[in-house]
Amino acid sequence: MKLPQIQSISDYSKLKPNPLQRAFSEKKVADLAAKMSRNGFPPSMAISTYRDKGALVINTGHHRLAAARQAGISALYVVEKKWTPRQLVDEGVSSKAWCILSAAQCFASQGKEDYITMLNYHDKGIPLNMVASMLSGEGAGSGNARKRVVDGEFQIKETAQADTFVDLFMEFAEDQPAVKSRPFIAALSKCLFTPEFDLYTLKKRMKENPAMLGKVSGTEQMLKLIEEIYNFRSAKKIPLAFMVTEHSRARSAAALIN
Structure with missing residues (x-):
């Protein structure tokens, strides 16, 4: 299976937000930005995106993108398939990034x-x-x-x-x-x-x-x-x-x- 290629981007506006993502945490962005200022953007944390009518939309990685912008460095990303809402919740819960509120907001945004x-x-x-x-x-x-x-x-x-x-x-x-x-x-x-x-x-x-x-x-x-x-x-x-x-x-x- 061919792995997606990690790419670099400095024009942050080209990565579009995903409306199903969890609530934004300014504290998390600040913590990530401080680490990135010292160590750069870790390739292992590349932002997952998908193509939608020529645009790059984020699957997961909104905090990482904001942190890169705050740190003044290029962001790393990969292009994959579009994640389903269930995948977004599963990924967030498994990484402890999402709480029950984030999951509930995600499913509510689908009209449940x-x-x-x-x-x-x-x-x-x-x-x-x-x-x-x-x-x-x-x-x-x-x-x-x-x-x-x-x-x-x-x-x-x-x-x-x-x-x-x-x-x-x-x-x-x-x-x-x-x-x-x-x-x-x-x-x-x-x-x-x-x-x-x-x-x-x-x-x-x-x-x-x-x-x-x-x-x-x-x-x-x-x-x-x-x-x-x-x-x-x-x-x-x-x-x-x-x-x-x-x-x-x-x-x-x-x-x-x-």
Whole structure:
């Protein structure tokens, strides 16, 4: 198999951007430019391009091109076949260059409605990996949806849980910003799967005692804090954290059986 020939170019404008590429990182460009200023453009990092109606379009290498421009050196590139969106995501994930957000943006740019909806929830304040799990019908902290997202196979099963958090953000985030923290989202998500838990009761207590909800370092600590708020000045206190933990374990065991 004949390998593509590495070529040099100093007219950066001749390499056109790919609209499916991930979000640009100025920090990454600056780091690459500093290395290139010292060592030049590494041939092993040649920019992959393809021809489209006489133009050279980048498959991957937008950061490398910007770094070469910043360093004031010629860029190296090769001409190959046009990569598919799936190849762009696979290459990015394998090199750890893309995060779940980059993959989601790539598939959303193709018009995939489930990805567009997921990103809309993310824009409203829910961390992407968490909202992907929620929309898959799982707890926010499960992390099981990531592979489906980057594989282009993500599908929404339900939106009720994500809608609940968006409503909570709108109602409480200004005075109680901890509602948007990962520990709170993960802990409350577990509560929502617990039959004994009543969201209305928690919201009522939060309104009555806005100073009680603060930031804590982890999900378990937050779960205990939610229990404290939930039971505050209540004649009948329930071991909410214990119930949530036991129900979560039962769901995990059931999932393994299925």
